[in-house]
């Protein structure tokens with residue numbers, strides 16, 4: 001999709017620190033990490049948010065969650081990490097290409113802010 005930051009990263013037009021890539025998803029380090037491990041996992045195809053992804057491409061949704069687990073394990077936090085999908089501007093979503101935040105490596109408070 002034109003003017004989509006994460007489509008541009010997936011296409012290789014904007015550089016990113018990619019930690020995992022397969023036919024369906026790409027994972028790269030967040031540019032402003034909120035924890036020692038902070039990786040974003042995105043589908044290659046454009047979907048605005050996780051609800052749309054789940055409705056439009058359930059198999060890719062599962063692949064994305066499997067990739068999140070793989071990233072967490074590879075980063076050494078497979079036993080304690082958080083997967084976050086901010087959905088909607090009111091919930092903090094700023095990039096409207098669905099992405100799972102994989103966060104770990106520090107104590108994670110509950111409830112989240």
Ligand code: AMP
Nearest residue numbers: 016029030031032086092093094095096
């Ligand atoms: P959200 O606010 O949930 O939409 O998350 C968007 C995330 O994208 C934020 O955590 C940003 O720090 C991150 N981000 C923005 N631009 C880039 C970039 N060029 N490379 C990696 N992460 C980015």
